[in-house]
Amino acid sequence: MSHMTRVDQLYRxxxxxxxxxxxxxxxVLLERLLRAAGYSNIVLIQDPLTFMEIYEAEPTDLILxxxxxxxxxxxxxxxxxxxxxxxxxxPILILTAQHSREYRLRxxxxxxxxxxxxxxxxxxxxxxxxxxxxxxxxxxxxHDQKTILERLVCERTQQIRLTQLEIVQRLSRxxxxxxxxxxxxxxxxSHISALLARHFGWDEERVELMLHASPMHDIGKIGxxxxxxxxxxxxxxxxxxxxxxxxxxxGEILDGSKSELIRLAREIALTHHEKWDGSGYPQxxxxxxxxxxxxxxxxxxxxxxxxxxxxxxxxxxxxxxxxWIRQQSGKHFDPRLLGIFFEIxxxxxxxxxxxxxxxxxx
Numbered sequence: 001m002s003h004m005t006r007v008d009q010l011y012r013x014x015x016x017x018x019x020x021x022x023x024x025x026x027x028v029l030l031e032r033l034l035r036a037a038g039y040s041n042i043v044l045i046q047d048p049l050t051f052m053e054i055y056e057a058e059p060t061d062l063i064l065x066x067x068x069x070x071x072x073x074x075x076x077x078x079x080x081x082x083x084x085x086x087x088x089x090x091p092i093l094i095l096t097a098q099h100s101r102e103y104r105l106r107x108x109x110x111x112x113x114x115x116x117x118x119x120x121x122x123x124x125x126x127x128x129x130x131x132x133x134x135x136x137x138x139x140x141x142x143h144d145q146k147t148i149l150e151r152l153v154c155e156r157t158q159q160i161r162l163t164q165l166e167i168v169q170r171l172s173r174x175x176x177x178x179x180x181x182x183x184x185x186x187x188x189x190s191h192i193s194a195l196l197a198r199h200f201g202w203d204e205e206r207v208e209l210m211l212h213a214s215p216m217h218d219i220g221k222i223g224x225x226x227x228x229x230x231x232x233x234x235x236x237x238x239x240x241x242x243x244x245x246x247x248x249x250x251g252e253i254l255d256g257s258k259s260e261l262i263r264l265a266r267e268i269a270l271t272h273h274e275k276w277d278g279s280g281y282p283q284x285x286x287x288x289x290x291x292x293x294x295x296x297x298x299x300x301x302x303x304x305x306x307x308x309x310x311x312x313x314x315x316x317x318x319x320x321x322x323x324w325i326r327q328q329s330g331k332h333f334d335p336r337l338l339g340i341f342f343e344i345x346x347x348x349x350x351x352x353x354x355x356x357x358x359x360x361x362x
Contacts, residue, residue: 019044019063020045020077022046034129088139093112093114171219184356196296213268214297218250225242228242247273251270274286275331
């Protein structure tokens with residue numbers, strides 16, 4: 001006997017069977033018949049009004065149902081079951097004293113799976129029960145297999161997503177090591193970017209992408225020579241021209257990916273130094289031609305850079321930074337985005353406080 005056959009037989013014998021009939025004698029006879037056939041999980045229901053509560057208590061595999069009952073007919077119970085739209089509604093075997101063809105058709109069209117007229121042959125009932133449970137076990141196994149596969153796909157997708165995020169985080173750290181920026185700056189800038197994106201109208205899925213993509217905004221600095229990247233003083237025109245290439249380098253590093261996260265990160269890396277008035281780099285985009293992601297990260301990045309200390313500059317006071325940012329409306333920054341920035345300023349300052357640089361915190 002195969003393992004699957006043993007499983008099938010075990011399932012068939014332990015299957016939960018509800019027997020619904022207002023006549024006590026019929027219930028006793030059916031219980032005796034089913035137990036003789038080897039079934040043990042049998043629930044007898046004489047009051048049809050209690051059916052739904054009992055049905056919902058545990059998964060049910062088969063229902064034996066009388067149609068003519070006081071209070072609630074078998075047809076009404078079938079309608080209630082159909083209204084639930086359960087993915088695994090159990091088969092229904094009708095047992096009734098009604099002989100008419102119209103009655104049988106109505107029962108079958110209502111959703112019953114099979115129909116036996118009383119008085120019934122016990123061997124026939126046992127055979128019908130066995131056959132219906134065989135079909136039900138096939139449906140349940142298929143459903144369970146589908147559920148397992150869906151869970152495995154979900155778990156695998158989550159693993160891929162976590163791996164992707166880890167790669168992104170490591171790329172961001174690589175850029176930090178080449179620059180004077182701190183990990184806390186990356187945290188502040190990315191959380192402020194996500195907050196701005198949410199209030200700018202992005203859905204939650206895109207907001208989360210922003211949170212994880214924005215830390216790669218300066219990934220292109222990997223390609224900038226140390227003598228320029230780490231220079232403590234002002235850059236000369238030639239050095240500044242080389243520094244500006246980090247936006248293009250970042251776009252090239254992240255180019256060609258099918259990942260939505262990496263595509264957003266590329267868009268940010270390439271456009272977060274563009275300015276609303278067209279005076280930015282590397283493409284000199286202006287206004288709405290600048291992707292929303294670039295506009296958002298530009299504002300978050302500049303605000304945090306101004307209020308953070310670097311080896312080449314002290315931190316600005318928050319009030320001074322905000323005054324300067326106000327003056328850049330329509331110049332460096334999108335005016336509508338700037339309005340949102342000041343509306344949610346308390347939340348932005350809370351992020352700044354939450355992710356303080358270690359020196360500031362101490």
